[in-house]
Amino acid sequence: MPNQSRIEIQDRVFGAGIWHFGRYVDRYATDGYGPPVSTLQAIDRAGQVEDLSVVDLTFPFDPADLPVAEVEDALKRNGLRAIAITPEIYTRRFTRGAFTNPDAQVRRQAIELVSQGAEVARQLGCDYVKLWPGQDGWDYPFQADHSQLWRFSLDAVGELAAAFPDLRFAIEYKPREPRNSMVFSSVSKTLLGIEEIGLPNVGILLDFGHSLYGGESPADAARLAISRGRLFAIDVNDNYRGWDDDMVVGSVHLTETFEFFYALQDAGWDGVWQLDQFPFREDSVEAARAGIRVMKAIDRALGLVDREALTAAQQAQDALAAQRIVQRALLSTMVEQ
Amino acid sequence: MPNQSRIEIQDRVFGAGIWHFGRYVDRYATDGYGPPVSTLQAIDRAGQVEDLSVVDLTFPFDPADLPVAEVEDALKRNGLRAIAITPEIYTRRFTRGAFTNPDAQVRRQAIELVSQGAEVARQLGCDYVKLWPGQDGWDYPFQADHSQLWRFSLDAVGELAAAFPDLRFAIEYKPREPRNSMVFSSVSKTLLGIEEIGLPNVGILLDFGHSLYGGESPADAARLAISRGRLFAIDVNDNYRGWDDDMVVGSVHLTETFEFFYALQDAGWDGVWQLDQFPFREDSVEAARAGIRVMKAIDRALGLVDREALTAAQQAQDALAAQRIVQRALLSTMVEQ
Amino acid sequence: MPNQSRIEIQDRVFGAGIWHFGRYVDRYATDGYGPPVSTLQAIDRAGQVEDLSVVDLTFPFDPADLPVAEVEDALKRNGLRAIAITPEIYTRRFTRGAFTNPDAQVRRQAIELVSQGAEVARQLGCDYVKLWPGQDGWDYPFQADHSQLWRFSLDAVGELAAAFPDLRFAIEYKPREPRNSMVFSSVSKTLLGIEEIGLPNVGILLDFGHSLYGGESPADAARLAISRGRLFAIDVNDNYRGWDDDMVVGSVHLTETFEFFYALQDAGWDGVWQLDQFPFREDSVEAARAGIRVMKAIDRALGLVDREALTAAQQAQDALAAQRIVQRALLSTMVEQ
Amino acid sequence: MPNQSRIEIQDRVFGAGIWHFGRYVDRYATDGYGPPVSTLQAIDRAGQVEDLSVVDLTFPFDPADLPVAEVEDALKRNGLRAIAITPEIYTRRFTRGAFTNPDAQVRRQAIELVSQGAEVARQLGCDYVKLWPGQDGWDYPFQADHSQLWRFSLDAVGELAAAFPDLRFAIEYKPREPRNSMVFSSVSKTLLGIEEIGLPNVGILLDFGHSLYGGESPADAARLAISRGRLFAIDVNDNYRGWDDDMVVGSVHLTETFEFFYALQDAGWDGVWQLDQFPFREDSVEAARAGIRVMKAIDRALGLVDREALTAAQQAQDALAAQRIVQRALLSTMVEQ
Structure with a gap:
C-alpha cells in the first residue's frame, strides 16, 4: 500500500492560478498588499515552487503587449506549462456584467476578449479556457430580469464553444463576489445550463472553496459533475464557509478536503490538483509550498485508507x-x- | 389599475399546510409548545381563518385510523379543500432516511407510505402529492456514497410517478434540516433530478424560505422552475437567511417576498399562495391571518407597480x-x- | 514529551451532558428518534462509556418524582459523579421565556425551578448549576424592548447567585435556538452582564459549537473568559458553522478544536472536557466513545506540539x-x- | 402627527463617509470600478447631494499633501462640515495589522498616523476621530496569541484617548473583512474593551450592516451601547447578512432598519444619520440620494407609529x-x- 501510494504521488500533477503569485488589492488596501507584479515576474515566482508543474494564466498578460513567445520562454525556463487561459472578463469595463451586461456592445467585447484568450490558449496548447463571469449577476432585489441574464449567459458560452470546437471551456461557478449574486452560482445550476447549451466542450471548473461556502458538499458536487462527464478541472483552497477566503488548503477543513480528493480518486478522475489561494499577508511562494505539502500529505493519506x-x-x-x-x-x- | 388589482385579489386562492395549526415540538420543548392537536382539530382551526381556501394534509392522519370520509366532512364544514397530501416520510422509522435509507426494507416502506397517501390524494381530489424527503441525505463527511443516495432518490420518485400517472408529485427541496445535508437541496439540483427521471408528473414545490436561506433568489428560482414547466406549488414564510425559521410572511424580507410574487405573476404562474409558517409561540389562527393579510397587501402593491x-x-x-x-x-x- | 503527554491523559476528566444519552425529538420526528429514556436509563448508558467520569444532569428528573437518592445510587454504580444540574427552563411553560417571560408569574416559576435544582446540586455535591435560558430572547423585529429583556435576565441571575452564595452558576450562551435570538448570545455579551451583576459565583459555560457558529474563535473566547476569571465549564461538539449541529467532536473542525484545547491548556485552565453531542441517528454510547477517542487523540497531540x-x-x-x-x-x- | 413628523425631518442631520463618493477597487476589478477620485473631487460630489450636511473624511487626504485649508474651503463651498476623520490604518503598510502588527515599529506608525489625523480633526472641528482597525485580527487558526492582540488593541486606543482628551474616539467594530477575524468584532466585545480602557472619550461607531451580518440585532446593539453612554456615531447601509455588502439603506432589511432608527429615537439618541454605502456599480451621488430618501421615508414613518x-x-x-x-x-x- 505505501508503495502504491508513493507511485501515485509521483504521478500527481500540481498546478496553480498565476494570480496566486500576483499582487492582491481589496477595497481597503487600495494601494495593494504589495507592489505590482508582471506576468513574467509571477511566472518566475511560480517557478520557485518545486512541485508545481502547470499554471492557469490570466489574459491579457501584464503588460498587455507582452508577446506570447516571451510567456512561453518564461514558462519553459521555469519548468511550467500553461494548463489554461483565464480571460479577465471582470475588470473595469465589465463591472456591470460581461456576458450579461445590459449594453450589447460590452457583451460583444466580452466574447471578443474570450476569443482572443482562446487563440492564445491554442498557441500555448492549454487544456481549457476558463470562464469566470464573476461580474455576471445582480446586486439588488428587482434589479434584473433573471431569465434574461440566464439567456445571455447560455448564449454567450454556447457561441464561444461553437466557435472553438477544438477547445474546452470550463465555467467556474461561485455563489457570489464580486457580484452579490452570480448567474452560475452552483454546480447544479451550471450543469443545467451546460446541458441546455448541449455542446460537448463545455464543462465545469469546481473550486473547492466556492462549493463549500455555497453550502454544497464538494465531494457530492464533484461526483455529480463527473457522472455527467462535465468535470474539466478543479481548484482547491479553504475558507470559513461564509466567504471565499481562498486560504491555504487544509487549514480549516482537513476532513472535507480529504473527502473531496477521495471522491475524485474513487470516481476515477485524474486531473490536475490545482491551487487557488490568495495569501494576502503571506509570502506567495511559501503559501503555495504549504498548499502542496498539505495536498501531498492528503495524497499519502489516501493510500492509507x-x-x-x-x-x-x-x-x-x-x-x-x-x-x-x-x-x-x-x-x-x-x-x- | 386599482380595479384590476381588486379583481385579482378576489381571485387569489390562499392555502396553508395543516401543520401550521398543529402542535410544535423541538429538541428543547420536548413536551411541545402546546397540547396535542388532532387532524380534525387542526382542520377546524384552519376553518377559522377567513381567507383560507385550501390545505395541504399530512398523512397518516392523527389518529391514524381516522376515516377519509370524516376528513372530507371536516373540510367541507370549514369551507376548505385538500390541495395536497404530504406523506410523513420523516418520522421515527425514517430518521435514517426514507428513499435513501440504507435498509432496503425501510426504503420500500417509504414508497408504500407515499403510495397510500397517493390513494388518499386521489380520493380527496388533490392537486398533487408532496414529497418532502427531509431525512434523505447525510450528516457527516464521508458518511455516504453521494451517488448512491442520488440514485436511490431518483429511482424512488420515478417509481412513484410511474405508478400514479394521473397524479402529480411535487418535491419540496431544502438545503438541510432535519438532515445536515439533504439530497434535494436546491432548485437546480432538483430540476436536474426531475429531468433525469423524465416523467411529466414530477415537479417542484418551491418554499420561499428554503430558497432564501439556501442562498438562492427565490424570484430567480421560481423563474427557472417555471421555464421548465416544473413549478407545481409554492409555500411562503420568512426567516433570517441562516435557518428555516418559518416566520410569518413578510416579517423580515418584505421586498424579496414582493419580488417573488412579482416574478410568479410576471411569468403567468397562477397557483395557490400557500403558507408554511411555524408560529411556535403565537396563536396559529392569528398567525395565519397575519400571513394572509401581508399577502393581500403585497397583492394590492403588485397592482400599484x-x-x-x-x-x-x-x-x-x-x-x-x-x-x-x-x-x-x-x-x-x-x-x- | 510523550511521557508527559501520557501522564496528562491519565489526569484528564471527561464528562457529558446526560441528554447525550436521552431521547431526541425535533419538529419533524415528533415521535422521537427513539423510544423514551428515563434519567436512570440514561445514567446507565453513560456508565457504559469507559472514560466518562462526570455527567451534567437535567432537572427535574424523569420521572419527576424520582428520589435524589436513587440518582445517587445510579451514578455510584456507574462510577459517575454529577458535575452539574441543568434546570429545564426551556420546556412548555417557559416557551415564551423563562427569566424574560412577559408574565411575572412565569418569571417567578423559572427562578423557583432553578432554586429547586440548586438544592439538588448541593445534595449531589455538584460543581455548578448550569443556566441555559434558551427561550429567553425574541423571534421577530420589534417584538420586544431589548433593554427590558436584558434587565430581566441580569436581575434573575443576580437573585439566584445571591440566594446561593455557596454554589456557582454557569451561563451557557448561544446565538439562537430555540429562540431566534437569545439574550445571552455571545461570550462578550455574557461577560458584560456577569460583570454588571458583580457577584463572584456567576460565570460562563463555553460551548465550543455555540462559539463557532456564533462567529467567534472558540480559542479567543476561552482566553477572554479565563482572563476575567469567568470560565466555569466547557462543552465540546462540532457543527458546520451555520447551526448548533452538536456533532461528534472533531468531525469537521479538527484544527480549531485542537486550538481550543491548546488555548485552555496554555492558559492553565484545568476543568473537565465535556461532551454536548446530539447523535440523533447514531448509537449514543458509541458516539460518546467516539468523541472521547478524538479528545484523547487531541490530548496526545497537545503533547507533541x-x-x-x-x-x-x-x-x-x-x-x-x-x-x-x-x-x-x-x-x-x-x-x- | 404629520406636522410633528415634518418638523423632525427638518431637524435631522444626514451624513456620509467621503469614500462613498470615491473610487472602489476590489480583488477582481483591480483597475477600479471607475477612475481615481481625489479628496476635493469627492467633496464636490458629496456637495451635489441636497440633504447631506456632514462628511467623515479619510486621512491622509488624496493627494497626501493637500492643505487642510483647501479641504475646509471645499467643504464650505459645498455646504458641508467634517464630522469625523478616519485615519487609514488599513492600507499597505498596515495590512499585517495596525495596533496589533507584530512589528512594534508599525504599531507605532499606526498610532502616529491616528495622532496626525486627530490634529486635523481638531483643526476641522470634528465631533470624533473614527478608529477602524480592519487589519487588526487574524486569518488562520493558531496564527496569533489572541490575548496579546487584545492587549495591543486596548493599549493603543487607550494611549490615543489619553493623548487627546479633548477629542472623542469612536471604534467601528465589524466581525471581519479585510481580516478574516477582527479584534473589535461585536458591540459587546468592543464595550468590554472600552470599559477596560476606562476613559470617557472612547466610544463606538455602530454600523448597521456590521451589526446585522455579525448576527446582532442592530436595535439591541444600539440600546446596549447607549445604556452605557458609548454610542458616539452610527452608519447605515444594508446587506444580505452574510457579508458587509454596503448596499443602499433599506434595500433588503426595511423593517429592521426601521426598528434600528426607532430604538435610537426611543432611547433619546439624537446623532447624525450617516451613510456608509459602497455603490460599486451605481452613480454615487444618486445612491446617496436614494439612501437619504429612504431614511426620510423612515423618519416620516416613525411619526406614524x-x-x-x-x-x-x-x-x-x-x-x-x-x-x-x-x-x-x-x-x-x-x-x-
Whole structure:
C-alpha cells in the first residue's frame, strides 16, 4: 500500500492560478498588499515552487503587449506549462456584467476578449479556457430580469464553444463576489445550463472553496459533475464557509478536503490538483509550498485508507465507522490506538 | 389599475399546510409548545381563518385510523379543500432516511407510505402529492456514497410517478434540516433530478424560505422552475437567511417576498399562495391571518407597480430605479413624495 | 514529551451532558428518534462509556418524582459523579421565556425551578448549576424592548447567585435556538452582564459549537473568559458553522478544536472536557466513545506540539509556520516529512 | 402627527463617509470600478447631494499633501462640515495589522498616523476621530496569541484617548473583512474593551450592516451601547447578512432598519444619520440620494407609529401585534385596511 501510494504521488500533477503569485488589492488596501507584479515576474515566482508543474494564466498578460513567445520562454525556463487561459472578463469595463451586461456592445467585447484568450490558449496548447463571469449577476432585489441574464449567459458560452470546437471551456461557478449574486452560482445550476447549451466542450471548473461556502458538499458536487462527464478541472483552497477566503488548503477543513480528493480518486478522475489561494499577508511562494505539502500529505493519506471498510461503512451510512477509518488514515495520534 | 388589482385579489386562492395549526415540538420543548392537536382539530382551526381556501394534509392522519370520509366532512364544514397530501416520510422509522435509507426494507416502506397517501390524494381530489424527503441525505463527511443516495432518490420518485400517472408529485427541496445535508437541496439540483427521471408528473414545490436561506433568489428560482414547466406549488414564510425559521410572511424580507410574487405573476404562474409558517409561540389562527393579510397587501402593491418603468429599469439593470419604483408601490411614506 | 503527554491523559476528566444519552425529538420526528429514556436509563448508558467520569444532569428528573437518592445510587454504580444540574427552563411553560417571560408569574416559576435544582446540586455535591435560558430572547423585529429583556435576565441571575452564595452558576450562551435570538448570545455579551451583576459565583459555560457558529474563535473566547476569571465549564461538539449541529467532536473542525484545547491548556485552565453531542441517528454510547477517542487523540497531540516554535510563530503572527507546527503534531502523514 | 413628523425631518442631520463618493477597487476589478477620485473631487460630489450636511473624511487626504485649508474651503463651498476623520490604518503598510502588527515599529506608525489625523480633526472641528482597525485580527487558526492582540488593541486606543482628551474616539467594530477575524468584532466585545480602557472619550461607531451580518440585532446593539453612554456615531447601509455588502439603506432589511432608527429615537439618541454605502456599480451621488430618501421615508414613518400600542405589544412580547402596528406605519397597502 505505501508503495502504491508513493507511485501515485509521483504521478500527481500540481498546478496553480498565476494570480496566486500576483499582487492582491481589496477595497481597503487600495494601494495593494504589495507592489505590482508582471506576468513574467509571477511566472518566475511560480517557478520557485518545486512541485508545481502547470499554471492557469490570466489574459491579457501584464503588460498587455507582452508577446506570447516571451510567456512561453518564461514558462519553459521555469519548468511550467500553461494548463489554461483565464480571460479577465471582470475588470473595469465589465463591472456591470460581461456576458450579461445590459449594453450589447460590452457583451460583444466580452466574447471578443474570450476569443482572443482562446487563440492564445491554442498557441500555448492549454487544456481549457476558463470562464469566470464573476461580474455576471445582480446586486439588488428587482434589479434584473433573471431569465434574461440566464439567456445571455447560455448564449454567450454556447457561441464561444461553437466557435472553438477544438477547445474546452470550463465555467467556474461561485455563489457570489464580486457580484452579490452570480448567474452560475452552483454546480447544479451550471450543469443545467451546460446541458441546455448541449455542446460537448463545455464543462465545469469546481473550486473547492466556492462549493463549500455555497453550502454544497464538494465531494457530492464533484461526483455529480463527473457522472455527467462535465468535470474539466478543479481548484482547491479553504475558507470559513461564509466567504471565499481562498486560504491555504487544509487549514480549516482537513476532513472535507480529504473527502473531496477521495471522491475524485474513487470516481476515477485524474486531473490536475490545482491551487487557488490568495495569501494576502503571506509570502506567495511559501503559501503555495504549504498548499502542496498539505495536498501531498492528503495524497499519502489516501493510500492509507482502508477502502473496503470505508465502502462498507458508507453502504451502511455509518458515520461513526466512517469517521474512525478516515481519522486513522489522517491523524498521527489515531494510528497508535 | 386599482380595479384590476381588486379583481385579482378576489381571485387569489390562499392555502396553508395543516401543520401550521398543529402542535410544535423541538429538541428543547420536548413536551411541545402546546397540547396535542388532532387532524380534525387542526382542520377546524384552519376553518377559522377567513381567507383560507385550501390545505395541504399530512398523512397518516392523527389518529391514524381516522376515516377519509370524516376528513372530507371536516373540510367541507370549514369551507376548505385538500390541495395536497404530504406523506410523513420523516418520522421515527425514517430518521435514517426514507428513499435513501440504507435498509432496503425501510426504503420500500417509504414508497408504500407515499403510495397510500397517493390513494388518499386521489380520493380527496388533490392537486398533487408532496414529497418532502427531509431525512434523505447525510450528516457527516464521508458518511455516504453521494451517488448512491442520488440514485436511490431518483429511482424512488420515478417509481412513484410511474405508478400514479394521473397524479402529480411535487418535491419540496431544502438545503438541510432535519438532515445536515439533504439530497434535494436546491432548485437546480432538483430540476436536474426531475429531468433525469423524465416523467411529466414530477415537479417542484418551491418554499420561499428554503430558497432564501439556501442562498438562492427565490424570484430567480421560481423563474427557472417555471421555464421548465416544473413549478407545481409554492409555500411562503420568512426567516433570517441562516435557518428555516418559518416566520410569518413578510416579517423580515418584505421586498424579496414582493419580488417573488412579482416574478410568479410576471411569468403567468397562477397557483395557490400557500403558507408554511411555524408560529411556535403565537396563536396559529392569528398567525395565519397575519400571513394572509401581508399577502393581500403585497397583492394590492403588485397592482400599484409601474410595470413599464420597472421593465425598463430591469432591462438597464438599474438597481436604484427599480428600488424606487418598487418602494413607491410598497411604502406609504414614499407615495406622498 | 510523550511521557508527559501520557501522564496528562491519565489526569484528564471527561464528562457529558446526560441528554447525550436521552431521547431526541425535533419538529419533524415528533415521535422521537427513539423510544423514551428515563434519567436512570440514561445514567446507565453513560456508565457504559469507559472514560466518562462526570455527567451534567437535567432537572427535574424523569420521572419527576424520582428520589435524589436513587440518582445517587445510579451514578455510584456507574462510577459517575454529577458535575452539574441543568434546570429545564426551556420546556412548555417557559416557551415564551423563562427569566424574560412577559408574565411575572412565569418569571417567578423559572427562578423557583432553578432554586429547586440548586438544592439538588448541593445534595449531589455538584460543581455548578448550569443556566441555559434558551427561550429567553425574541423571534421577530420589534417584538420586544431589548433593554427590558436584558434587565430581566441580569436581575434573575443576580437573585439566584445571591440566594446561593455557596454554589456557582454557569451561563451557557448561544446565538439562537430555540429562540431566534437569545439574550445571552455571545461570550462578550455574557461577560458584560456577569460583570454588571458583580457577584463572584456567576460565570460562563463555553460551548465550543455555540462559539463557532456564533462567529467567534472558540480559542479567543476561552482566553477572554479565563482572563476575567469567568470560565466555569466547557462543552465540546462540532457543527458546520451555520447551526448548533452538536456533532461528534472533531468531525469537521479538527484544527480549531485542537486550538481550543491548546488555548485552555496554555492558559492553565484545568476543568473537565465535556461532551454536548446530539447523535440523533447514531448509537449514543458509541458516539460518546467516539468523541472521547478524538479528545484523547487531541490530548496526545497537545503533547507533541513544539511549543517554543509555536510561540515564536504566534509572536510573529506567522500563519504558515503555525500551521506547519500544528499539522506536524496532528497529522500522521506530516510526521514523516 | 404629520406636522410633528415634518418638523423632525427638518431637524435631522444626514451624513456620509467621503469614500462613498470615491473610487472602489476590489480583488477582481483591480483597475477600479471607475477612475481615481481625489479628496476635493469627492467633496464636490458629496456637495451635489441636497440633504447631506456632514462628511467623515479619510486621512491622509488624496493627494497626501493637500492643505487642510483647501479641504475646509471645499467643504464650505459645498455646504458641508467634517464630522469625523478616519485615519487609514488599513492600507499597505498596515495590512499585517495596525495596533496589533507584530512589528512594534508599525504599531507605532499606526498610532502616529491616528495622532496626525486627530490634529486635523481638531483643526476641522470634528465631533470624533473614527478608529477602524480592519487589519487588526487574524486569518488562520493558531496564527496569533489572541490575548496579546487584545492587549495591543486596548493599549493603543487607550494611549490615543489619553493623548487627546479633548477629542472623542469612536471604534467601528465589524466581525471581519479585510481580516478574516477582527479584534473589535461585536458591540459587546468592543464595550468590554472600552470599559477596560476606562476613559470617557472612547466610544463606538455602530454600523448597521456590521451589526446585522455579525448576527446582532442592530436595535439591541444600539440600546446596549447607549445604556452605557458609548454610542458616539452610527452608519447605515444594508446587506444580505452574510457579508458587509454596503448596499443602499433599506434595500433588503426595511423593517429592521426601521426598528434600528426607532430604538435610537426611543432611547433619546439624537446623532447624525450617516451613510456608509459602497455603490460599486451605481452613480454615487444618486445612491446617496436614494439612501437619504429612504431614511426620510423612515423618519416620516416613525411619526406614524402608534407608540402607545407598540409599547403595549412589546411589554406583552406580542410579535404579531407589533408587526401589525409597524406595517401600518410603513406600508401603503396596509394603511387602507
